[in-house]
Amino acid sequence: MKAEIIAVGTEILLGDIVNTNAQFLSKELASIGIGVYRQEVVGDNQARLIEAIDEALKRSDIVITTGGLGPTGDDLTKETVCKYFEMELELHKESYETLLSIFKRAGKEVTESNLKQVYFPRNAKVLANPNGTAPGAIFEKNNKIIVILPGPPKEMKPMYLNHVKKFLIPMGNGIIKSEVVRVLGLGESFAAEKLKDIIDSGVNPTVAPYAKEEDVIFRITASGKDGNEALDLIKPVKEAIKEKLGIDCYAEGENTKLEEVIGDLLINKGLTISTAESCTGGMIASRLINYPGISQAFLEGAVTYSNEAKVRTLGVSQDTLKRYGAVSEETAKEMALGLSKRTGSDISIVTTGIAGPGGGTEEKPVGLVYIGVYYKGQIRVYRQVFNGNREEVRNKATITALDKVRRTILQDNIV
Amino acid sequence: MKAEIIAVGTEILLGDIVNTNAQFLSKELASIGIGVYRQEVVGDNQARLIEAIDEALKRSDIVITTGGLGPTGDDLTKETVCKYFEMELELHKESYETLLSIFKRAGKEVTESNLKQVYFPRNAKVLANPNGTAPGAIFEKNNKIIVILPGPPKEMKPMYLNHVKKFLIPMGNGIIKSEVVRVLGLGESFAAEKLKDIIDSGVNPTVAPYAKEEDVIFRITASGKDGNEALDLIKPVKEAIKEKLGIDCYAEGENTKLEEVIGDLLINKGLTISTAESCTGGMIASRLINYPGISQAFLEGAVTYSNEAKVRTLGVSQDTLKRYGAVSEETAKEMALGLSKRTGSDISIVTTGIAGPGGGTEEKPVGLVYIGVYYKGQIRVYRQVFNGNREEVRNKATITALDKVRRTILQDNIV
Structure with missing residues (x-):
């Protein structure tokens, strides 16, 4: 089976947004053994979309569209597919009721324009959208399949993963699986050097490093006649990688977040934590609180950006601030000490630094940050x-x- | 003149990379009044690429390709275009000498495979590549134009900007400019409803709404014979939109952030602010501190996720917490009052809510957040x-x- 992905949206042709949906879907289709023959982008224009769909279905068996399911007049993907397949739109009761409840929850009336989002042909399979007002749908006619998905990635991705994927798997040619190991504290080239032997010898599975925004990942990819065969091939390689990386490997998984790892550690060991942030200004606390069970462990956070707050809330001495400056090892140390006294937590973590763009000097450049850690009576400051x-x-x-x-x-x- | 952009690369169809080149070129072409009719991605396959070029040139006047100019066997964009236009490849002396000097500088011998990168037809305009080994080229035949550019963005972008842009400007339909107006507090459909008349009557400029992750934007796009004419057309429409939207319009500009607007307001009016966050856990403080000059205005932030912290730092009464719960109007009110007493700021902003996934009840569902605002002696809590x-x-x-x-x-x- 061959597929094509058509993104619908004049804003993509104008260069206002990047078509990341095509990447997501291509990767997903590859993982279930469906080759993508072409990706296309067309504007919000019925004639051009019909032309694109018609061409694509002459070459391929499946077309997946993204975008054009919104409430406004230039959202016309669904209407166009119905016209192409000669299907009539009618009110889809279940979607209508969902729409009503979404608006009711928000304390608002359903607008006229949103109503068009809940019309579907009787013989389409409607795909619920828990993250927005536009359901998607699967159309089948003459052995050809068209799947229409909403444009916003946070609506499109779960809809694909929860509904479309299992519908398409039987049409694919074997399964490709991959797993991810996550690394912190080592750059991409250092990490890759450490794993050189494993990377160089990999065929099935293959191992490849990628530098992400916050960390480095190694992706281990194997193909098998089914998912289990592929996973069995991955397992020993993954274990070897984790052993070589040691403590620098902080997690496995495509979307595992650092705060989840730390949240689990804190809860499992029964430890409590507090934060006091100057330059990071709440970002550390905010990440920790992203962990749903954190209330057991997180005692308190302080955002002490001003000197007054450092003195008032953390008891940093005026003298230290004057002699060494707010961005100094000494201030970081007093922040950590004051915070742990204030909250009594097992761990305190504090930051003070120069985030820029101004404020840097030769001695204390922009980007300089002191990170203080208090742990069970000991303090260490990292520059x-x-x-x-x-x-x-x-x-x-x-x-x-x-x-x-x-x-x-x-x-x-304290390490 | 209409253009199409064809990216050549199996790795894009596999989802290994995002096609950001298409966005860059689309935006550039739009800015010189060349409409992009379609974007396509095809694999490294001569027959499929010929098919795509042929289709595109039937619809459009210009095709720009990216990728497939490398030294390996599956890099075949140039060879394919020459086949399509029936042009013969021959050694391009200047490019050959550049290639020699690149390898000489690196202390290496030119490889056989790199040599194919310096063959071009006599009647193509060769485009030097100071950032790699693959020159690009412009081909013209039968009033159709094909521009071939390398795939890596750091090679493609300067080549476009330094050579291709000035070649294409005379073919454009004047200059297209767009400006953005940003909206908060209104959903896309409500905002669009409010501006229905302006949107419906728009020809030059046109007005289109887009729901972004955090806000809704209206993009006003006009074309003129030069940039000033386009901007002059945009201006009155933008003013009309801003007037209709009133306070719901919080900013103009492609990348303006809410914290910049608030930071400017605080500084200009000489106001001070403090934050106390439960469910948002530092996110509000963190956003404010993203504004470089905020130290004048930001007095202190507290992350009071636990009840103990709400009592200790904000002076919320145990009785209130017990009677109404931590997520309640009463608690939000006491948080705002306690915070403003503690820091003496003109404005205090506090949050307490149920972020989920657990912890919701029928009366207090997941997603319920109380936002408390203290302003110059008054307090209001929003549910x-x-x-x-x-x-x-x-x-x-x-x-x-x-x-x-x-x-x-x-x-x-307090509004």
Whole structure:
């Protein structure tokens, strides 16, 4: 079976957005052994979309569209597919009721324009959209399949994964699986060097490193006649990689987040944590609180961006601030000490730094961040200089601080 | 003149990389008044590429390809275009000498496979590549144009900007400019409804709404014989839109962030702010601190996720917590009051809610968030229910809370 992916949206042809949906779907289709013959992007125009669908279905068996399911007049993917397949639209009761309840929950009236989103032909399979107001659908006619999905990735992806994937698997040619091992504290080239032997000798599975925004991942990919065969091939290679990486490997999994790893560690070991943030300004706390069960462990966070707050809430001395400056090892140390006294937590993590763009000097450049860790009576301050703009410096400081927490807990010691 | 962009590369069809080149070129072409009729991606396969080029040139005047100019056997874009246009390849002296010097500098011998990169037909315009070994080229025949560019963005972009753009400008239909107006507090359909007349009557400029992750934007796009003419056409429409939207329009601009708007407001009016966050757990503070000059205005943030912290740091009464619960109007009110007492700021913003996935009841569902605003002695608590997963609920609560701050300052009153 061959498939084509058609993105519908003038905003893509204008270059206003990148078509990341095509990548997601291509990868997914490859993973179930369905080859993508072509990707296309067409504007919000019925004649052009019909032309594109017609061409694609002459070459391929399956067309997946993304976009054009919204409430406005230029959203016309569904209407166009119905016209192409000569199917009549009628009110789809279940979707209508869902739409009503969404608007009711928000305390609003359903608008006229949203109503068109719940019309579908009787012989289409309607796909519920728990993340938006536009359901998707699967159409079949003359041995050809058209799947229409919404444009926003956060609506499109779960709809594909929860409904479309299992519908398409029987049409694919074997299964390709991949697993991911995640690394912190090592750059891509260092990590890859460490695993050189494994990477070079890999055929099935193959192993490839990728530098992500926050970490480095190794993707282990195998193909098998079914999912289990592929996974059995991956397993020993994954274990070998994890052993070679040691503590630098912090997690497995496509979407595992650092805060989940730390949340699990804190809860399992019965430890409590507090935060006091200057340059990261709430980002560390915010990440920890993303972990749903964190209330057991997270005692309190302070955002002490101003000197006054550092004095008032953490008891940093005016003298220290004057002599060494707010961005200094001494201030970081007093922040960590003051915070642990205030909350009594087992672990305290604090940051103070120069996120930029201004404020840097030769001695204390933009990107300089002191990260202080208090753990069971001991304190250690790490000095780091991060590259990037304000947001990047703050992000890297947040990740590094959280990773220090992880390493401290795992080794039951200030590292 | 109409153009199409064809990316050549099996790795794109496998989903291994995102086709960001198409976005860059689309935006560039739009800016010189060349409409992109379609974007396509095809694999490294001569027959399929010929098919795609042939189809595209039947619809459009210009085809720009990216990728397939490398040294390996499956790089065949140039060879395919020459076959299509029936042109003979011969050694291109200048490119050959450049190639020699690149390899000489690296202390290496030119490989056999790199040599194929410096063969071009006599009547093509060869485009030097200072960032790689693959020159690009412009082909013209029968009033049709094909431009071939390398795949890596850092080679493709300068080649387009330095050579191709000025070649294409005379073929464009004047210059197209667009501006963006940003909206908060109204969904896409409501906002579009409000501007229905302007949207429906728009020809040049056109007005189109887009739902973004955090807000809704209206893009106003006009074409003129030059940039100024286009901007002059946009201006009155933009003003009309801003007037109709009133306070719901919070900013103009492609990348303007809410925290920039609020930071400017706080600084300009000489106001100070503090935050106390339960479910948003530092996200509001973190956004505010993203504004580089915020130290003048931001007094202190508290992350009071636990009841103990709400009592200790904000002075919320145990009795209130017991009687009404941590997620209640009463608690939000006491948080706002306690915070403003503690820091003495002009504005205090607090959140307490149920971000999920657990913890919801019928009366207090997941997504329920109380947002409390203290402003110059007055307090108001807003009750909101947000859809989505934990991260989305927290994000929406953060945006909404920041928007309440914005509205409060603008109206100099609790709204």
